[in-house]
Amino acid sequence: MREPADGPQELPSGRERLWRALLQPTRRQVVVGLLLAIVGFAAVTQVRTTQVDDTYAALRQQDLIDVLNGLAGTTQRAEAEIARLQDTRDDLQSDTSRRQAALEQAQSEVDTLSILAGLVPVTGPGIRVTITEETGEVEVGSMIDTIQELRTVGAEAIQFNGEVRIIAQSSFTDIVGGLEIDGVEVQSPYVIDVIGDPEVLAGALEFALGPRAKLKRDGAEVEVQQLSSLDIESVRDPVQPEYAEADPGQ
Structure with a gap:
């Protein structure tokens, strides 16, 4: 059970x-x-997406107009300030451009004067004139005429025998066996390196009764080479003027 x-x-x-x-x-x-x-x-x-900014919901129509007018005035002041700042920027850029142009012009003038004064090495196209005495001696007058003709047609830099830089104050003296240029004795063959337009420089030596004719009359042979690039390394020491002074008004 x-x-x-x-x-x-x-x-x-x-x-x-x-x-x-x-x-x-x-x-x-x-x-x-x-x-x-x-x-x-x-x-x-749904609650989050339906929420709206009701900041201005309780404002009256006149209040909304006042708010809009205030915003419009703020916008105008901001635009005026932007325009003023843009004008200031343009003035600064213009002043900077003028200052830069003046500096570039001054530097260009310094470079040009330094070249003419023989203070710096230079390079550029030009000619090389080789004068070799064969049956006679080159006279000082013939050499000075040659240098002057080259300067007249635009020679920018001249070097003698790779060691004497010719400038406006250079002096030539006739000595036994050669020439004395600015205290430096040089002998034949005389090698003159000249920077400038090669064709123009070469043409300045070839005209009738020109430098080539005078040098041949002295008993020398003249060879002219046109070069696309020529280096002049010799320089002169700067000379401090003894009497001249810069005009304060310049």
């Missing part, structure tokens, strides 16, 4: 059923939870 049951079983309490549902949710509970989460997210998003 079966033994009788011990008695009626106790039903779980509400708290126990809640914990059991949280720890072991059924499929239906999981679906319901997801739906509730989606609905809540949609509600929050």
